[in-house]
Amino acid sequence: MTLAYSLDSHDAAVPSQALVEVLDRLGSRLNVAKDTEIYAQEDEVEFLYRVADGVVRTTRLTCDGRRQVGDFYYPGDLFGLEPGPDHQFSAEALTDCKVLVVRRSVVRALAGERELDRAVLEATRRELQRVQDHVLLLGRKSAREKVAGFLMSLAHQQHDNNVQLPMGRQDMADYLGLTIETVSRTLTRLQGDAIVEFPELRRFRVTRWEALEDLAA
Amino acid sequence: MTLAYSLDSHDAAVPSQALVEVLDRLGSRLNVAKDTEIYAQEDEVEFLYRVADGVVRTTRLTCDGRRQVGDFYYPGDLFGLEPGPDHQFSAEALTDCKVLVVRRSVVRALAGERELDRAVLEATRRELQRVQDHVLLLGRKSAREKVAGFLMSLAHQQHDNNVQLPMGRQDMADYLGLTIETVSRTLTRLQGDAIVEFPELRRFRVTRWEALEDLAA
DNA sequence: CGGTTAATTGAACGCATTCAACACGAGTGG
DNA sequence: CCACTCGTGTTGAATGCGTTCAATTAACCG
Numbered sequence: 001m002t003l004a005y006s007l008d009s010h011d012a013a014v015p016s017q018a019l020v021e022v023l024d025r026l027g028s029r030l031n032v033a034k035d036t037e038i039y040a041q042e043d044e045v046e047f048l049y050r051v052a053d054g055v056v057r058t059t060r061l062t063c064d065g066r067r068q069v070g071d072f073y074y075p076g077d078l079f080g081l082e083p084g085p086d087h088q089f090s091a092e093a094l095t096d097c098k099v100l101v102v103r104r105s106v107v108r109a110l111a112g113e114r115e116l117d118r119a120v121l122e123a124t125r126r127e128l129q130r131v132q133d134h135v136l137l138l139g140r141k142s143a144r145e146k147v148a149g150f151l152m153s154l155a156h157q158q159h160d161n162n163v164q165l166p167m168g169r170q171d172m173a174d175y176l177g178l179t180i181e182t183v184s185r186t187l188t189r190l191q192g193d194a195i196v197e198f199p200e201l202r203r204f205r206v207t208r209w210e211a212l213e214d215l216a217a
Numbered sequence: 218m219t220l221a222y223s224l225d226s227h228d229a230a231v232p233s234q235a236l237v238e239v240l241d242r243l244g245s246r247l248n249v250a251k252d253t254e255i256y257a258q259e260d261e262v263e264f265l266y267r268v269a270d271g272v273v274r275t276t277r278l279t280c281d282g283r284r285q286v287g288d289f290y291y292p293g294d295l296f297g298l299e300p301g302p303d304h305q306f307s308a309e310a311l312t313d314c315k316v317l318v319v320r321r322s323v324v325r326a327l328a329g330e331r332e333l334d335r336a337v338l339e340a341t342r343r344e345l346q347r348v349q350d351h352v353l354l355l356g357r358k359s360a361r362e363k364v365a366g367f368l369m370s371l372a373h374q375q376h377d378n379n380v381q382l383p384m385g386r387q388d389m390a391d392y393l394g395l396t397i398e399t400v401s402r403t404l405t406r407l408q409g410d411a412i413v414e415f416p417e418l419r420r421f422r423v424t425r426w427e428a429l430e431d432l433a434a
Numbered sequence: 435c436g437g438t439t440a441a442t443t444g445a446a447c448g449c450a451t452t453c454a455a456c457a458c459g460a461g462t463g464g
Numbered sequence: 465c466c467a468c469t470c471g472t473g474t475t476g477a478a479t480g481c482g483t484t485c486a487a488t489t490a491a492c493c494g
Contacts, residue, residue: 083343124341128299385472400473
């Protein structure tokens with residue numbers, strides 16, 4: 001198959017091979033400590049990143065200090081793929097991280113290789129899809145549905161039914177467009193309804209999948 | 218400048234030349250009557266579209282009937298650029314429309330032309346940007362701010378200060394994640410505060426830009 | 435341990451929703 | 465020209481969901 005645009009292929013959240021290779025071969029390995037900024041909002045867009053280990057979150061701050069979390073990125077995910085000349089989001093390490101970084105100019109220098117073109121577009125399109133889902137979540141869902149949907153998506157990507165939450169409640173809240181209190185209350189209520197259980201603060205198990213799916217809708 | 222990826226160029230909402238050309242030369246001209254569906258949610262992604270005249274909206278329906286408007290597309294805008302194999306949104310003509318359509322396979326056949334590769338990526342990235350802004354709007358803004366922001370963006374793209382609203386209140390509501398009543402009330406309040414005025418139902422003038430900007434924040 | 439941060443819980447408030455009534459305009463037919 | 469209707473927008477009153485502010489508890493780490 002020799003598609004120039006991957007208008008037909010749609011796999012999981014793993015970037016396609018060509019870009020991964022470039023990052024692996026030409027990228028720098030970066031160790032980033034928890035809560036350290038990787039790039040800042042308003043920074044010039046200069047690099048491409050891939051999570052090798054740990055979790056990264058992107059956030060956006062309004063002038064009056066309200067925070068919106070853009071997304072969370074897990075090992076294998078590309079990030080920093082922003083449209084503009086300047087970053088709209090900042091990226092921070094949620095946990096201690098290993099990150100692969102490559103200058104965009106390097107990617108550009110290799111451009112024209114069909115596979116690589118495809119890979120950048122592919123990654124961008126995947127990003128678009130994630131953001132579109134986020135829009136639906138924010139626009140038309142109740143707190144209960146938002147939280148349920150969030151837990152669902154986590155449970156899906158970790159195939160184990162002993163899911164760990166890498167992020168704190170505040171990050172969940174800022175991702176879901178809620179307050180930390182509402183998230184907390186909603187979680188306890190979901191436990192009360194025996195839909196999930198939290199043996200630890202940052203680890204949960206789904207006890208009634210159907211009920212959770214219904215809510216996540 | 219021989220960029221393969223337009224990592225550096227960032228203009229307005231107009232698609233870059235190569236794609237426009239393909240659509241103009243190889244696309245079919247479609248006349249679509251108001252409120253007619255152009256493609257449906259769940260349809261296979263098969264075409265690329267460009268608005269020649271009129272306004273198009275994309276919407277998404279949850280299983281239980283809640284509606285989220287994805288975006289509005291104006292003359293010159295590309296749409297139908299969705300990541301998945303199936304459409305997540307449906308597209309409908311908001312007004313009577315003229316739309317240019319081209320099969321993606323045609324675009325694919327022409328792929329490899331550097332300019333065209335660039336154009337598809339460019340368009341996708343622009344789309345991403347729009348959606349990201351939408352996320353911030355939905356996640357962290359009050360009704361007043363949402364409506365103000367929406368009016369602002371309309372006023373910006375029509376350089377006249379006699380802006381026309383192509384969409385009804387319900388569409389605004391579903392775009393902003395509000396109810397029609399809240400939109401209506403908010404509009405009257407904005408008028409009461411002498412920030413905008415509505416000589417007609419679907420036409421407004423900004424009377425106090427600073428105040429509107431403050432709100433849109 | 436104490437000290438600190440993160441998470442939970444409670445009570446009161448407020449913004450947006452809900453449900454219902456009303457206004458307005460456009461189109462139709464008497 | 466008016467009466468009628470239908471769609472769309474506005475307005476009102478009551479409700480409720482999520483927020484806010486404050487206090488408490490739980491987890492973490494020296």
